Amino acid sequence: MSTLLDLTAAEAGERVRAGDLERGELWRFYRDRALADDLNAFTWVCEGDDPEAIDPSGPLGGVPIGVKDLFCTEGVPSQAGSRILEGYRPPYTATSVERLMRAGAPVLAKTNQDEFAMGSSTENSGYGPTLNPWDRTRVPGGSSGGSAAAVAAGLVPWAIGTDTGGSIRQPAALCGIVGLKPTYGAISRYGMIAFASSLDQAGPLTRDVTDAALLFQAMVGPDPCDSTSLGLPEPVRLPQATDLRGIRLGVAEELSGEGIEPGVLAAFQQTLGIARELGATVETMRLPHAPHGIAAYYLIAPAEASSNLARYDGVRYGPRADAVDLLTMYTKTREEGFGAEAKRRIMLGTYALSSGYYDAYYGRAQKVRTLIAQDFQKAWERFDFVVTPTSPGVAFELGSKTADPLAMYLNDYCTVPMPLAGIPAISIPNGLSEGLPVGFQIAGPAFSENRILDAAHALEKAIGFDGSAARA
Amino acid sequence: MLSRDQVLHVAKLARLELTEDEIERFGGELSKVLDHIEKIGELGDLSDVEPTSHVVAVENVLRDDEPRPSMPRERALESAPDVAQGGFRVPSPGAA
Amino acid sequence: MKLEPVIGLEIHVQLATRTKMFCGCELSFGEEPNTRTCPVCLGMPGSLPVTNAKAIHFGLMMGLALGSEIAPRSIFHRKNYFYPDLAKGYQISQYDIPLCSGGRLGDVRLHRIHLEEDAAKLVHLGESGRIHGSDASIVDYNRGGTPLAEIVTEPDLHSAEQAREWLNLLRVTLRQLGVSDVNMEEGSLRCDANVSVRPAGSATLGTKTELKNMNSFRFLERGINAEIERQTALIESGEPVVQETLHFDPVSGRLSPLRSKEEAHDYRYFPEPDLVPVAPTEEMLAAARDALPELPAARAERYERTLPTDTARLFAFDPEWGDYFEAAVAESSAEPRAVANWVTELRGRADSAATVEPAALARLVELVEARTVTAGNGRVVLDRMVAGGGDPAAIVAREDLGALGDDSGLADIVARVIDDNPDVVERIRGGNAKAMGALMGPIMRETKGKADGGEVNRLIREKLGV
Numbered sequence A: 001m002s003t004l005l006d007l008t009a010a011e012a013g014e015r016v017r018a019g020d021l022e023r024g025e026l027w028r029f030y031r032d033r034a035l036a037d038d039l040n041a042f043t044w045v046c047e048g049d050d051p052e053a054i055d056p057s058g059p060l061g062g063v064p065i066g067v068k069d070l071f072c073t074e075g076v077p078s079q080a081g082s083r084i085l086e087g088y089r090p091p092y093t094a095t096s097v098e099r100l101m102r103a104g105a106p107v108l109a110k111t112n113q114d115e116f117a118m119g120s121s122t123e124n125s126g127y128g129p130t131l132n133p134w135d136r137t138r139v140p141g142g143s144s145g146g147s148a149a150a151v152a153a154g155l156v157p158w159a160i161g162t163d164t165g166g167s168i169r170q171p172a173a174l175c176g177i178v179g180l181k182p183t184y185g186a187i188s189r190y191g192m193i194a195f196a197s198s199l200d201q202a203g204p205l206t207r208d209v210t211d212a213a214l215l216f217q218a219m220v221g222p223d224p225c226d227s228t229s230l231g232l233p234e235p236v237r238l239p240q241a242t243d244l245r246g247i248r249l250g251v252a253e254e255l256s257g258e259g260i261e262p263g264v265l266a267a268f269q270q271t272l273g274i275a276r277e278l279g280a281t282v283e284t285m286r287l288p289h290a291p292h293g294i295a296a297y298y299l300i301a302p303a304e305a306s307s308n309l310a311r312y313d314g315v316r317y318g319p320r321a322d323a324v325d326l327l328t329m330y331t332k333t334r335e336e337g338f339g340a341e342a343k344r345r346i347m348l349g350t351y352a353l354s355s356g357y358y359d360a361y362y363g364r365a366q367k368v369r370t371l372i373a374q375d376f377q378k379a380w381e382r383f384d385f386v387v388t389p390t391s392p393g394v395a396f397e398l399g400s401k402t403a404d405p406l407a408m409y410l411n412d413y414c415t416v417p418m419p420l421a422g423i424p425a426i427s428i429p430n431g432l433s434e435g436l437p438v439g440f441q442i443a444g445p446a447f448s449e450n451r452i453l454d455a456a457h458a459l460e461k462a463i464g465f466d467g468s469a470a471r472a
Numbered sequence B: 001m002l003s004r005d006q007v008l009h010v011a012k013l014a015r016l017e018l019t020e021d022e023i024e025r026f027g028g029e030l031s032k033v034l035d036h037i038e039k040i041g042e043l044g045d046l047s048d049v050e051p052t053s054h055v056v057a058v059e060n061v062l063r064d065d066e067p068r069p070s071m072p073r074e075r076a077l078e079s080a081p082d083v084a085q086g087g088f089r090v091p092s093p094g095a096a
Numbered sequence C: 001m002k003l004e005p006v007i008g009l010e011i012h013v014q015l016a017t018r019t020k021m022f023c024g025c026e027l028s029f030g031e032e033p034n035t036r037t038c039p040v041c042l043g044m045p046g047s048l049p050v051t052n053a054k055a056i057h058f059g060l061m062m063g064l065a066l067g068s069e070i071a072p073r074s075i076f077h078r079k080n081y082f083y084p085d086l087a088k089g090y091q092i093s094q095y096d097i098p099l100c101s102g103g104r105l106g107d108v109r110l111h112r113i114h115l116e117e118d119a120a121k122l123v124h125l126g127e128s129g130r131i132h133g134s135d136a137s138i139v140d141y142n143r144g145g146t147p148l149a150e151i152v153t154e155p156d157l158h159s160a161e162q163a164r165e166w167l168n169l170l171r172v173t174l175r176q177l178g179v180s181d182v183n184m185e186e187g188s189l190r191c192d193a194n195v196s197v198r199p200a201g202s203a204t205l206g207t208k209t210e211l212k213n214m215n216s217f218r219f220l221e222r223g224i225n226a227e228i229e230r231q232t233a234l235i236e237s238g239e240p241v242v243q244e245t246l247h248f249d250p251v252s253g254r255l256s257p258l259r260s261k262e263e264a265h266d267y268r269y270f271p272e273p274d275l276v277p278v279a280p281t282e283e284m285l286a287a288a289r290d291a292l293p294e295l296p297a298a299r300a301e302r303y304e305r306t307l308p309t310d311t312a313r314l315f316a317f318d319p320e321w322g323d324y325f326e327a328a329v330a331e332s333s334a335e336p337r338a339v340a341n342w343v344t345e346l347r348g349r350a351d352s353a354a355t356v357e358p359a360a361l362a363r364l365v366e367l368v369e370a371r372t373v374t375a376g377n378g379r380v381v382l383d384r385m386v387a388g389g390g391d392p393a394a395i396v397a398r399e400d401l402g403a404l405g406d407d408s409g410l411a412d413i414v415a416r417v418i419d420d421n422p423d424v425v426e427r428i429r430g431g432n433a434k435a436m437g438a439l440m441g442p443i444m445r446e447t448k449g450k451a452d453g454g455e456v457n458r459l460i461r462e463k464l465g466v
């Protein structure tokens, strides 16, 4: 059976479509692996047979998929990693998931995540932390840690997650897989349980760049149910490039020096060398406002979250605490239902929006957001892409940062500027440091996904990262 | 530094009932995070900078006034913790 | 010290769209609870709002009709507070950039008009059925998400009666626009009032209170009057007015402080990230302009071309009678001014324009203009028409109210009356033209009002050679 496990999703789908592989066999293979999961990567696994309604002749070839818990899936637990939605089965399915199913990918499992996508380690899940398949004493990153760990460990062929400040790219980096955060608006947010509405964006977590392109191709497109969805102005192409001739890479000084672990930096430099060999020019450049990204992000995201999470009040869905009066019903339900990080961010966001503080905090953060976007605008005059290490460090030990929220937040240092500017970025594995995977990030202008995927594809082939150790 | 009263005020606005431990802990943690966040103060006068509340440059995304089927009531109520008389039962506002 | 009340109104009207503000659920008119809901208006996790184009269209129509400035780019905000009638824990509303700013209706300036979504309905269970007597409530989200326009006036009103009259003018105007059912009893028109009292002539405003729950025109007037009295008594006894929200109890007619929804009011407004800005295009504005019926001011201008200003305004601001006037003119060969006089006569006699068909009134005007009936007997005919309907010519014939013709012997009657009143004739000949009136009375009596006043006048002058 090891050959099945070695196939990428695209290769498996190819075989199903060609009649060389029986779809039921593929389904059962991954279902049994998912059911045997000992990483706590899932919040739900389908125990039944391959759903017949899914047509494997579609571009996704009947290859089963793991879906982050926060994607509403009709009749299937969709709890956003939170106890406040324990047992919640939505009456509808998220547009992006519906598109995946229509393109031929049956939903095999819901993957674990930080509660409401708030976190960088998946330790904030109400359903227990997920372990990193490279080292089970370490975190898989987050918030899409369940998806990343499951793909890396070969428990699902591919998965989707969401990225608000790095929640696809960072866990992809820490688990040695590919993660794409598309341009804001490329994929519908309808049915994605919201964390920070102006930043949230769905995207693929996959073994390689081609798989990522396939999922992105299936999910992309405008949706009448999401006013902020635009789709992509051009069709998504499967990446073919094998060189980087004529590509100008900008190395952001602010995001690739101070605070980055030496092993991560070494891998980064090595990849820049490969890029040069492939024909790219590499030059350092400045994103002067990027260092303020964390501050702006940790005002904007919690502020929006404090409002998005107000609906969890024990009235229409989710558990309700015993209470005889209305105020206690609210406060007790929310006290019992939310974990510490959700509460912390609700508090932070409520404070940032409260009377007298709006201008100094939320209002100012929105202006910093403008400045960061302008930094990137300026960069595109000289560069095709900006590249950085995805995460300042490799996967850290479980529990090592939970006592220090700020230290945890600083993990997002290299990944928050892109969602603040609404631009796409991909993380690809580019080596190991201390035996743990490291990620290389490529960010481009809005709607440049095709070019990003091509560049990532060329690098991926040249790097030749081997992730099979995590699937063993 | 966030005072205990500020923490309690914000918790009340957010409808969170914090334990004594949490009041203490959140006060300290949030103060530390706010110290970092306040570094955006170093950017000086930003009065000329437009705030970004939407990164998508679109306007007038509107829906035709065409009805779409509503959910059957059982569907609407199926996840509710307390249902009575075809509705969501809650403690009355104003009841002690 | 003479005190002067200062009143501003805050009005919510439900827009007459087919579907809700941000989802495709149809608006509810008394359906079973929670049968008009979907993931969006129930605030289900992951659902997103999409703005109803018709609601924007109606908002633009209102702004254009009332002379507001339309924001080139307005945005929605979230107004955050917890209450069971609010599915998402926030209301999508507008904050610092409303769709419409300024404007005027009649004597009252408008501050702003913005769009938002309505809350759900809370049905209080328990014996008393009132808020404080019951321990549980049922939430019905059918109404939740209904499009609302919030109209805020400047504090330009100075009595409860004036407030009531102005609100009626607003109601008529909005109904004419077709943007709302504007029915206070059914809740599609809701009015809160900000009331303060100050020394007459003072330029500064006193401390205001906000009155809520006045759900009829009568209650609005009673509530404001009660509050003016209360504040006046406080000021006269040297006590301060406290800024608060008061709830009007229609049963007792009393005002009581409302327990606040959130002790510290801090709505934490911020731009709604799930919606994009509304920037009315030329097409959107043109569509709204084209949909406007003729509005009172324009109508008055048009009527003034043929009617005296007062009459023109009367019809323009009372579209029921304006429409009636136009229908009667269309049916009649008489001059508009003559028709207007008779419409005014009818308006003085009837509660509704529907009492007499415009065509019937037009025929009456023609009879009078043709001198078939005198003006005086025309009024008698109109009385009959209001009381029992019927064709004016038939009434004239039945009751013998027709004017005297040339061969009617009117000249003989005039001659006889002149002969009977030599002293009056003396005064007329002495240059007192007014004395002629003393001859008119007996002549009209003799002719049972059927004589034409002008003709009588002419005959008298002819006979007396004056």
Ligand SMILES: [Mg+2]
Pocket (backbone or CB within 6 Å): C012, C116, C150
């Ligand atoms: Mg309002």
Ligand SMILES: [Zn+2]
Pocket (backbone or CB within 6 Å): C020, C023, C024, C025, C036, C037, C038, C039, C040, C041, C042, C145
């Ligand atoms: Zn709805």
